[in-house]
Amino acid sequence: MDRIRIIGGNPLNGVIPISGAKNAALPLMIASLLTSDTLTLENVPHLADVEQLVRILGNHGVDIAVNGRRERQTDGYSRTIHFTCRTIADTTAPYDLVSKMRASFWVIGPLLAREGKARVSLPGGCAIGTRPVDLFIEGLQALGATMEIDGGYINATAPKGGLIGTRYTFPKVSVGASHVMMMAASLARGTTVIGNAAREPEVVDLANCLNAMGAKITGAGTQTITIEGVTSLSGARHRVLPDRIETGTYAMAVAMAGGDVVLEGTRADLLETALETIRRSGAEITDTADGIRVVRNGGGIKPVDIVTDPFPGFPTDLQAQFMALMTKSSGVSHITETIFENRFMHVQELARLGAKISLSGQTAKIEGVQRLRGAPVMATDLRASVSLVIAGLAAEGETMVSRVYHLDRGFERLEEKLTRCGAIVERVSD
Ligand SMILES: CC(=O)N[C@H]1[C@@H](OP(=O)(O)OP(=O)(O)OC[C@H]2O[C@@H](n3ccc(=O)[nH]c3=O)[C@H](O)[C@@H]2O)O[C@H](CO)[C@@H](O)[C@@H]1O
Ligand SMILES: C=C(OP(=O)(O)O)C(=O)O
Numbered sequence: 275m276d277r278i279r280i281i282g283g284n285p286l287n288g289v290i291p292i293s294g295a296k297n298a299a300l301p302l303m304i305a306s307l308l309t310s311d312t313l314t315l316e317n318v319p320h321l322a323d324v325e326q327l328v329r330i331l332g333n334h335g336v337d338i339a340v341n342g343r344r345e346r347q348t349d350g351y352s353r354t355i356h357f358t359c360r361t362i363a364d365t366t367a368p369y370d371l372v373s374k375m376r377a378s379f380w381v382i383g384p385l386l387a388r389e390g391k392a393r394v395s396l397p398g399g400c401a402i403g404t405r406p407v408d409l410f411i412e413g414l415q416a417l418g419a420t421m422e423i424d425g426g427y428i429n430a431t432a433p434k435g436g437l438i439g440t441r442y443t444f445p446k447v448s449v450g451a452s453h454v455m456m457m458a459a460s461l462a463r464g465t466t467v468i469g470n471a472a473r474e475p476e477v478v479d480l481a482n483c484l485n486a487m488g489a490k491i492t493g494a495g496t497q498t499i500t501i502e503g504v505t506s507l508s509g510a511r512h513r514v515l516p517d518r519i520e521t522g523t524y525a526m527a528v529a530m531a532g533g534d535v536v537l538e539g540t541r542a543d544l545l546e547t548a549l550e551t552i553r554r555s556g557a558e559i560t561d562t563a564d565g566i567r568v569v570r571n572g573g574g575i576k577p578v579d580i581v582t583d584p585f586p587g588f589p590t591d592l593q594a595q596f597m598a599l600m601t602k603s604s605g606v607s608h609i610t611e612t613i614f615e616n617r618f619m620h621v622q623e624l625a626r627l628g629a630k631i632s633l634s635g636q637t638a639k640i641e642g643v644q645r646l647r648g649a650p651v652m653a654t655d656l657r658a659s660v661s662l663v664i665a666g667l668a669a670e671g672e673t674m675v676s677r678v679y680h681l682d683r684g685f686e687r688l689e690e691k692l693t694r695c696g697a698i699v700e701r702v703s704d
Contacts, residue, residue, distance in 0.1 A: 276682075278675040278689060280666035281698035282648055285533035285571075288695040290524050292540040292565065293319040293686040294514035297591075298476040300377040301453040302483050302514060303327050306336055306357030307384035308457060309487055311509030316354045318514055322682045323375055330371045330378045334385070335363030358509075362389050369395040369426060375683075376405065376450070382430055383454035386419055387461035390432040396423075404615070409444055409451040416442035417455075417462055439464030439503055447472050447584040452499070453480055459501040460489040466501045473497065474585040475544050479515045486510035518544035520685065521566070522592045523660050525549065526599045527692070528568040529557040529575065531667040535695055538565045547588050548596075554578045555599060575599060577607035577642060584613070594620045594661035601629035602668055603642035610637045620658035623651040627662075627669050648673040653680040660685060667697055674702075 294317035304327070306313040318324060328338055336359040365385050372378045372395040385392035396407065411421045411428070418438040420431045439462050444451060452472040457480075459466035471477065473495055481494030487510045490502035521540040528535045529552050542549055542561055549559050549566070555578050557570040577600060582590040590613040600607040601624055611617050618638060621631045626649040630641040648671035653659030659681040666673030675681070678701070681688060689699045 275676070275704060276678050277702045277704070278663060278678050278681065279700050279702050280648070280663060280673045280675070282646070282667050282669040282671065282673060284531065284667070284696050284698060286528050286531050286535050286667070286692065286695040286697055287533045289536045289538050290691045290695060291538045292516045292521050293317075295319070295476060295479075295517035295519070296321055296323055296684045297519070298479040299324060299514045300327055301380060301476065301480045302512060303331060303357060304377070304380050304384060305457060305480065305483060305487070306331065307334060307359050307362065307381060308388055308461060309507040309509060310360050312356050312358040313487065313509055314354060314356045314511040316511070316513040318353050318355045319517065319686045320353060321684060321686055322679065323377070323684065326371070326375050327378060330367060330381065331357065333364055333371060334367070334381065335359050335361055365389050365392050367392070367394040372397055379407065379410070380450055380454050382410065382414070382428065383457040386414065386430045386432055387437055387458045390436065392430045393427050394430070395427050409446065409448045410454055413442055413444070413451055413455045414458060416440040417458055417466065435463065437462035439466040441467045441469070443469030444471065449474050449477065452477050456481060456484060456491060456494070456499060456501060459503060460484055460491065460507065462503040464503055466503070468499045468501070470497055471499045472584060475515060475518060483510060483512040486512055516540040516544065519589065519591045519657070521545060522548040522589070523595050523664070523685075524691070525552050525557070525559065525566070525568045526592070526595045527664050527667055529555055529570050530599045530602065530664050531697070532570050533695065534567070534569045534571065536562055536565055536567045540565045542566050545589070547586055548592050551578055551580055551588060551596065555603065575603045575642070577603040577605035579608045581610040582612050590614060590617060591657050593617060594657045595664055597621070597631070597638060597640060598624060598661040598664040600640040601627075601631070601643060601646060601665060603640070605642055607640045607642070608637055609640065612636065619654035620661045623654065623658070623662055624665055626651050627665050627673065629665070645670060647671060650674045650676065653677040656680050656684045660688070663688065663699070667692070
């Protein structure tokens with residue numbers, strides 16, 4: 275099993291290309307199930323989650339060609355991939371495929387809308403909380419579907435003649451349920467109005483792609499999304515938006531290790547709250563022609579309190595990384611996690627490096643220390659694993675991160691991107 279070895283103490287200087295967003299690419303790939311034409315996606319990151327979804331979509335009958343070639347793996351950075359689902363081969367998404375990744379559950383929307391039925395295993399994904407699916411069930415029921423749980427699967431059936439437009443307000447903001455409702459309602463009869471929708475940029479990206487495919491969606495990016503159903507969708511070409519979580523992660527890595535790095539191909543407007551928080555911690559962040567520049571040369575790390583929130587708030591997917599940064603601040607900071615009830619697994623691993631963190635309910639208190647010391651640590655989930663890398667960059671000596679398959683779900687060529695900026699980070703294969 276691969277591990278990542280880091281020798282801390284070097285500042286980061288140079289350019290880091292930001293990949294296409296995992297959390298946008300996954301729902302966009304799933305949207306290919308809605309049409310018999312080809313959906314071409316540019317800037318798809320080369321990640322374990324993308325490869326897993328390729329397998330899942332293949333099972334449903336999607337033909338996948340990378341850069342025009344019929345193959346599933348290339349060595350390059352983010353790629354152009356063509357997805358064609360002439361007919362749905364299978365409306366069942368089996369446990370062994372779906373259990374590995376939360377987003378795979380989202381195929382339920384397109385399968386139901388296009389074929390009138392779906393049998394989808396209850397999902398897996400990062401172990402960061404209970405992660406129920408009640409909002410999906412209620413939302414799809416509002417569109418007229420019958421939803422039954424049977425043997426760990428959800429059996430969903432559309433009424434005769436297809437799903438029916440509806441007004442439905444989510445009792446809680448959910449990114450995934452917003453994606454699924456938009457996809458399902460795009461092929462429903464009549465108009466659907468979704469209230470309390472997620473406003474994340476990835477929801478906007480999916481709406482833009484669906485509109486390019488012929489859907490009629492307005493309001494994405496606000497709390498109310500209106501979808502006028504159409505009878506069919508066509509193919510389209512769409513570029514996956516830059517990864518705001520990868521952007522924020524490297525910005526925090528620079529704030530932690532010091533240095534001067536341009537994050538290329540990204541957009542500041544995708545993560546204003548996070549960037550403002552990093553600025554308050556002492557780093558300078560400015561816009562460049564094609565991205566952002568992050569600088570911290572000298573000057574300490576200041577303590578900053580954060581509370582995670584749905585977009586446009588501070589993203590839960592950057593909480594662990596920010597905690598790593600705060601471990602070396604010059605004072606005491608507090609981090610409150612409001613999205614997932616069990617997203618503090620990195621605390622005990624950061625403690626191995628010498629961090630002083632105590633937990634009280636959903637709030638972590640971090641007392642900044644002057645020195646972290648390298649140690650063997652274990653990745654527990656995707657963002658937790660990269661928080662250990664960030665801490666390792668500023669720790670004295672060697673940090674060895676195990677279980678890096680978590681990291682490979684969401685960070686494209688992390689060790690190469692950091693090494694090019696002067697860090698000592700290598701993958702060790704046993
Ligand atoms: C692949 C992807 O894009 N994953 C992201 C997506 O996950 P995901 O879409 O799974 O996250 P949600 O926005 O749905 O979850 C938000 C909250 O709603 C709860 N909930 C959700 C659905 C439901 O039916 N019932 C319910 O109670 C969840 O347990 C959680 O407490 O958004 C999260 C919140 O920004 C991010 O951390 C994940 O990285
Ligand atoms: C939690 C995440 O992913 P998933 O929803 O796929 O578990 C993440 O991207 O940080």
